[in-house]
Amino acid sequence: MKQTSVLKRISESRLLWPLVAWIIILIFDAIVEPGFFELGIIDDPVYGKHLYGNLVDIFNNGAPLMLVAIGMTLVIATGGIDLSVGAVIAISAAMGAVLINPALGNQLITNDILTKNATNTPLPLIILADLAAGTLCGLWNGLLVSRAKIQPMVATLILMVAGRGIAQLITNGQIMTIYYTPYFWFGNGYILGLPVSIYIVAVVLLLAWLLVRKTAIGLFIESVGINAKSTYYSGINEQNVKLLAYMFCGFCGAIAGLILSSYVHSADGNNNGLNYELDAILAVVMGGTLMTGGRFSLFASVIGAVVIWTFTVTVYSLGVPANALLAAKAVLVLVVILLYSDYTRRWINRFFERRGPQHGTTN
Amino acid sequence: MAQRIKPLLLRYGPLLTTFAIFLLAYFIGGRLYPAMQRPQVFFNLFINDSSLLLVAIGMTMVILSGGGGIDLSVGGVIALTSTASAALLRSGVSPYIVIPLMIVMGVAFGAFMGWIIQTLKVQPFIATLMGLYFTRGLAYIISLTSVTITDPVYKNLALTLIYIPFIPNAYVYPTTLVAPLVLLVAIYLSFFTRFGRTLYAMGNNEQSALLMGLSVARTKIGVYAFSGFCSAMAGIVFSMSLLAGYGQFATGMELDAIASVVMGGTALSGGVGNVIGTLFGVLIHGTIVSILQFNGTLSSWWTRIGVGVLTLIFIGIQSLFYMRKKHS
Numbered sequence: 133m134k135q136t137s138v139l140k141r142i143s144e145s146r147l148l149w150p151l152v153a154w155i156i157i158l159i160f161d162a163i164v165e166p167g168f169f170e171l172g173i174i175d176d177p178v179y180g181k182h183l184y185g186n187l188v189d190i191f192n193n194g195a196p197l198m199l200v201a202i203g204m205t206l207v208i209a210t211g212g213i214d215l216s217v218g219a220v221i222a223i224s225a226a227m228g229a230v231l232i233n234p235a236l237g238n239q240l241i242t243n244d245i246l247t248k249n250a251t252n253t254p255l256p257l258i259i260l261a262d263l264a265a266g267t268l269c270g271l272w273n274g275l276l277v278s279r280a281k282i283q284p285m286v287a288t289l290i291l292m293v294a295g296r297g298i299a300q301l302i303t304n305g306q307i308m309t310i311y312y313t314p315y316f317w318f319g320n321g322y323i324l325g326l327p328v329s330i331y332i333v334a335v336v337l338l339l340a341w342l343l344v345r346k347t348a349i350g351l352f353i354e355s356v357g358i359n360a361k362s363t364y365y366s367g368i369n370e371q372n373v374k375l376l377a378y379m380f381c382g383f384c385g386a387i388a389g390l391i392l393s394s395y396v397h398s399a400d401g402n403n404n405g406l407n408y409e410l411d412a413i414l415a416v417v418m419g420g421t422l423m424t425g426g427r428f429s430l431f432a433s434v435i436g437a438v439v440i441w442t443f444t445v446t447v448y449s450l451g452v453p454a455n456a457l458l459a460a461k462a463v464l465v466l467v468v469i470l471l472y473s474d475y476t477r478r479w480i481n482r483f484f485e486r487r488g489p490q491h492g493t494t495n
Numbered sequence: 496m497a498q499r500i501k502p503l504l505l506r507y508g509p510l511l512t513t514f515a516i517f518l519l520a521y522f523i524g525g526r527l528y529p530a531m532q533r534p535q536v537f538f539n540l541f542i543n544d545s546s547l548l549l550v551a552i553g554m555t556m557v558i559l560s561g562g563g564g565i566d567l568s569v570g571g572v573i574a575l576t577s578t579a580s581a582a583l584l585r586s587g588v589s590p591y592i593v594i595p596l597m598i599v600m601g602v603a604f605g606a607f608m609g610w611i612i613q614t615l616k617v618q619p620f621i622a623t624l625m626g627l628y629f630t631r632g633l634a635y636i637i638s639l640t641s642v643t644i645t646d647p648v649y650k651n652l653a654l655t656l657i658y659i660p661f662i663p664n665a666y667v668y669p670t671t672l673v674a675p676l677v678l679l680v681a682i683y684l685s686f687f688t689r690f691g692r693t694l695y696a697m698g699n700n701e702q703s704a705l706l707m708g709l710s711v712a713r714t715k716i717g718v719y720a721f722s723g724f725c726s727a728m729a730g731i732v733f734s735m736s737l738l739a740g741y742g743q744f745a746t747g748m749e750l751d752a753i754a755s756v757v758m759g760g761t762a763l764s765g766g767v768g769n770v771i772g773t774l775f776g777v778l779i780h781g782t783i784v785s786i787l788q789f790n791g792t793l794s795s796w797w798t799r800i801g802v803g804v805l806t807l808i809f810i811g812i813q814s815l816f817y818m819r820k821k822h823s
Contacts, residue, residue, distance in 0.1 A: 213620075280811075280814075281814070282810055282814070283763055283764065285563075285565075285620070285763065286757065286763050286806075286810055287810075289750070289753060289754075289806070290803045290806050290807050290810075291803070292750065293750050293754060293799055293802055293803040293806065294799055294800045294802070294803025294804065295803075296796070296799055297796040297797065297798070297799030297800035297803065298796075298800060300794070300796035300799075301796055301797075301800070305794050305795075305796060401796070410624055410628075413620075413621070413624075414621075414624075417621065423618050423620075423621070453635065453639055455631075455632070455635035455639060455742060456632050456635045456636045456639075457632065458628040458629070458631045458632030458635070459628065459629055459631075459632020459633050459635070459636060460632065461628045461632070462625045462626070462627075462628035462629030462632060463629075465621065465624065465625040465628065466625055466629075469611065469615060469617050469621065469622065469625065470615070473615040473616060473617060474615075474616055475614060475615045475616070476615075
């Protein structure tokens with residue numbers, strides 16, 4: 133009796149499917165590439181002793197996507213969608229680069245400044261400005277959705293189109309290289325041998341989890357996603373719940389932008405966080421959160437992001453060109469679609485039902 | 496009298512607003528830059544935006560079908576069509592085989608996405624996103640670099656000038672004429688056929704369209720197939736105008752197309768709007784780009800910001816019109 137209930141709990145858990153997908157990919161890696169799981173310790177002259185290996189890379193490079201997926205989960209749970217996260221990443225990255233670089237805009241950058249390792253603004257202020265910019269973008273989206281009652285997809289599409297323009301406006305159309313070493317710590321640094329970005333994801337995930345599971349906000353978000361009108365009639369300010377979700381998503385996008393620009397040492401309005409909105413939505417869908425809103429699981433979304441990034445690293449390590457990765461990703465999406473569709477579920481159920489009675493008759 | 500005018504105004508209000516804003520934008524452009532008053536500049540809008548117009552026509556039909564209908568794969572299909580046709584032409588296949596083949600491919604791919612959306616009940620957003628990834632990836636698998644086209648038929652079509660009668664020094668290319676022709680087909684389809692009426696019915700309320708006994712499933716798959724057709728045509732036009740095929744072509748065109756559709760007065764919730772509005776939406780987009788080009792000092796990112804702001808304005812106008820409609 134107890135066994136079945138455990139089995140049932142496992143099979144009904146949201147974490148099951150993404151975990152299964154992850155394990156399948158990892159098994160595939162183990163077979164195709166024996167060296168995939170190798171971990172080692174390297175003594176880096178700049179960042180000290182730290183772990184290295186594919187698994188560390190997956191978590192380090194996948195950190196921005198995980199962050200964005202956390203924010204996106206809350207937005208999708210309210211029945212919305214945020215297409216602008218890629219643009220928010222670009223804006224946040226541009227903001228950081230502009231505040232650091234002493235040479236602004238079209239001014240000629242002399243070699244002296246490039247090697248000076250200088251910054252125009254103290255680091256805490258840069259971080260604050262980055263986060264403020266992202267949250268502001270989220271606020272804008274949230275106001276459009278909750279107050280102006282524009283469809284989430286359209287409302288965030290505006291920032292998706294205009295946002296990259298704004299990012300380019302901030303950096304004056306240039307790809308700005310960053311030469312300020314302390315800034316690199318977010319994307320490249322290590323604490324106790326593990327990448328800093330992992331800790332950042334953990335902290336944000338913990339904060340989000342406390343916010344939604346230890347206060348009533350999570351319940352509010354789910355109820356807004358299931359039925360916004362009845363939520364309103366039961367005395368909850370559904371507008372502010374939505375606003376909060378979008379602002380949090382913008383906030384997560386800003387942190388992702390910070391890590392990403394720190395990782396690549398530059399800010400590029402056109403390419404920073406390209407296609408991140410799509411990957412993040414895919415991660416959330418993989419985590420079992422319905423696009424129509426309602427119940428959600430932050431952990432499942434993060435695992436979804438890990439699956440996507442593991443898949444990416446796997447495809448790269450097979451020697452597939454980076455550009456052709458898109459086609460492989462499409463196949464992944466198709467498999468996910470098929471696994472999650474009612475059509476397949478019904479088919480599987482029918483399969484089991486047909487087997488069930490047969491067992492009964494033979495016994 | 497007022498009672499009679501009001502519904503008309505509500506019905507054609509968004510379309511008239513779009514038209515007025517296009518005229519206004521063009522007028523301002525003409526005042527700022529006298530060179531923009533030349534008739535050729537107007538025809539250049541069609542020449543430069545012919546593939547955007549084609550894609551936007553297909554997108555309009557998809558969005559009209561409602562239920563969150565959207566086709567994000569258009570840019571990818573353009574990239575795939577251009578690359579595949581360039582690769583086929585390079586290996587010596589006749590263009591008279593390549594062009595129909597590409598169209599069949601586009602239609603088949605669109606229908607496949609429509610089938611996924613209809614049968615597996617997948618959100619159009621996700622299904623067409625897969626389409627975007629798949630087509631763009633496939634284009635890169637065919638060739639990682641740009642493939643040039645040297646086929647004489649393509650070259651002829653790309654470089655022949657057709658002079659506009661009665662207007663001196665104004666010309667278009669043969670490829671420019673494709674988009675207006677497809678626009679006519681789309682107008683016919685949406686206003687004069689059973690397909691079009693089903694489209695509007697299911698866009699307004701899919702459930703009641705189903706209960707009325709309309710063939711919702713067939714229409715939904717059909718509309719995505721039509722969008723695939725438009726994208727494939729756009730891909731052919733694109734590859735002819737640039738005489739090349741490349742996986743990076745038309746990046747972000749889906750966004751421009753959606754923005755143009757919205758500017759054209761089509762509601763993204765489906766069932767409201769038409770393809771004629773989309774034409775003006777695309778023309779507004781082209782006018783913004785031309786003004787920026789004539790200015791010369793304004794940088795390209797202002798196009799994006801401009802399109803974003805205009806989309807916002809149009810959504811505001813739309814909600815104003817439709818809110819009134821619901822109250823009245």
